[in-house]
Amino acid sequence: MTEAAKYTRNHPYHALVRVNQRLTGPESEKETIHVELALEDGMTYTPGDAVGIIATNREAQVASVLQALGFTGDEPVEDHYKNQISLLEALTAHLGIGKLARGSVNQYAKLCGDNLPAGLAALLGPENKALAEEYVWGREFIDLITEFPGVITEPQQLFVVLQRLQPRMYSIASSQAAHPGEVHTTVRVVRYTAHGLDRQGVASGHLGERAPVGATLPIYLHENKAFRLPEDTDAPVIMIGPGTGIAPFRAFLEHRQALGHKGDNWLFFGEQRSVSDYLYKDQFLAMHADGLLTRLHTAFSRDQHNKVYVQDRMRENAAELFAWLERGAYFYVCGDASRMAKDVELALLDVIANGSNSTPDHAAEYLAAMKKQKRYQRDVY
Ligand SMILES: Cc1cc2nc3c(=O)[nH]c(=O)nc-3n(C[C@H](O)[C@H](O)[C@H](O)COP(=O)(O)OP(=O)(O)OC[C@H]3O[C@@H](n4cnc5c(N)ncnc54)[C@H](O)[C@@H]3O)c2cc1C
Ligand SMILES: NC(=O)c1ccc[n+]([C@@H]2O[C@H](COP(=O)([O-])OP(=O)(O)OC[C@H]3O[C@@H](n4cnc5c(N)ncnc54)[C@H](OP(=O)(O)O)[C@@H]3O)[C@@H](O)[C@H]2O)c1
Numbered sequence: 001m002t003e004a005a006k007y008t009r010n011h012p013y014h015a016l017v018r019v020n021q022r023l024t025g026p027e028s029e030k031e032t033i034h035v036e037l038a039l040e041d042g043m044t045y046t047p048g049d050a051v052g053i054i055a056t057n058r059e060a061q062v063a064s065v066l067q068a069l070g071f072t073g074d075e076p077v078e079d080h081y082k083n084q085i086s087l088l089e090a091l092t093a094h095l096g097i098g099k100l101a102r103g104s105v106n107q108y109a110k111l112c113g114d115n116l117p118a119g120l121a122a123l124l125g126p127e128n129k130a131l132a133e134e135y136v137w138g139r140e141f142i143d144l145i146t147e148f149p150g151v152i153t154e155p156q157q158l159f160v161v162l163q164r165l166q167p168r169m170y171s172i173a174s175s176q177a178a179h180p181g182e183v184h185t186t187v188r189v190v191r192y193t194a195h196g197l198d199r200q201g202v203a204s205g206h207l208g209e210r211a212p213v214g215a216t217l218p219i220y221l222h223e224n225k226a227f228r229l230p231e232d233t234d235a236p237v238i239m240i241g242p243g244t245g246i247a248p249f250r251a252f253l254e255h256r257q258a259l260g261h262k263g264d265n266w267l268f269f270g271e272q273r274s275v276s277d278y279l280y281k282d283q284f285l286a287m288h289a290d291g292l293l294t295r296l297h298t299a300f301s302r303d304q305h306n307k308v309y310v311q312d313r314m315r316e317n318a319a320e321l322f323a324w325l326e327r328g329a330y331f332y333v334c335g336d337a338s339r340m341a342k343d344v345e346l347a348l349l350d351v352i353a354n355g356s357n358s359t360p361d362h363a364a365e366y367l368a369a370m371k372k373q374k375r376y377q378r379d380v381y
Contacts (some may be wrong), residue, residue: 138194245335322355
């Protein structure tokens with residue numbers, strides 16, 4: 001067993017926070033941060049891997065749940081492994097009191113027995129799935145127990161109603177060849193207002209608000225063999241990383257730079273505004289100036305009236321992009337799975353079809369062959 005593997009979600013390493021700084025400017029609509037954590041000797045990772053963060057719920061959020069339920073927090077409960085802990089610890093570190101799951105609504109309703117409120121009954125069953133989805137969107141456990149109070153009578157019932165608090169994954173943004181003993185991440189802090197309350201994501205909120213320099217964070221390293229630089233260090237790579245999708249490409253580039261790998265590198269980065277959202281700008285410009293980044297294209301979607309996205313930059317540079325593919329380039333995509341990754345794939349298919357002067361079917365076969373050769377890799381979430 002390697003040293004790194006000895007730390008898991010159930011047995012995490014308590015990493016010291018060395019750096020926690022905002023990357024986005026004050027004018028930005030987003031709060032994206034750069035976090036550097038110290039690792040123990042022997043904990044190793046490869047660019048492309050992720051780090052699992054074991055976050056805790058906010059003190060104020062836990063307090064409001066305790067208050068709404070009429071408990072003190074001192075009540076003993078059994079955790080998922082039947083160990084006795086206090087209710088306060090359970091709500092802080094073991095139970096998901098953040099975003100509400102439909103399953104929790106169902107379990108909560110079961111506890112009502114004959115006293116099921118009509119408003120809750122209306123959210124049950126497959127026929128009401130859409131309504132239930134709409135109800136849970138933007139709501140947390142506190143909303144459910146405030147709207148339908150008096151259901152939880154025993155603290156242990158919370159382990160039936162609530163899901164286990166899960167670790168969150170963050171793509172590693174550093175290379176150990178450049179930063180021995182450290183792991184870096186790029187995190188967008190999730191904050192929003194919904195149903196009259198200010199909310200924040202559990203893990204990104206923890207990193208954004210409760211992980212100052214000098215604090216410790218329980219973490220573990222998570223291997224991702226499906227997202228790797230080419231073994232051939234001379235092979236060209238094309239990286240599409242809008243938003244926090246940039247993280248693994250900073251790791252790739254630092255790695256190739258530190259080890260003197262000769263392959264060409266082409267980065268496409270996209271964000272809202274150049275003035276406030278150009279993540280790692282100085283580092284990428286320096287890499288471009290010294291030739292490590294052969295090509296660098298940015299797409300700032302809100303710098304002009306019409307949206308410009310990374311796939312628009314791909315299309316503008318289609319001939320050159322296809323020439324790189326023909327030279328055996330590896331093509332990587334990281335970031336938003338819901339829209340960006342699909343649109344980038346469509347643009348890539350267009351680039352291939354136009355470049356090879358062929359049909360969409362041929363482009364699909366070309367892409368399938370790239371996948372088979374592990375030359376098309378995605379890390380999307
Ligand atoms: C392999 C992998 C790599 C990843 N890498 C990164 C990375 O490098 N950087 C990064 O920042 N993230 C990354 N993520 C995402 C990350 O793991 C978390 O999912 C993200 O930070 C949110 O977690 P959270 O605990 O802060 O928020 P949660 O507590 O999970 O809350 C998020 C939820 O809040 C709700 N929500 C959010 N906004 C709104 C809104 N406006 N209105 C209503 N509801 C809303 C949604 O239900 C959403 O799912 C990665 C994920 C994976 C799987
Ligand atoms: N689960 C969560 O709560 C959570 C938390 C953090 C991040 N994430 C996810 O992490 C990913 C990165 O988030 P992020 O805020 O760093 O960046 P992002 O939302 O991906 O935005 C980065 C850039 O991509 C642009 N964009 C929007 N739609 C696009 C499309 N179809 N194709 C190409 N580009 C597009 C955005 O433009 P415009 O905004 O101007 O349209 C912006 O300029 C997203 O999947 C995000 O949802 C999820």
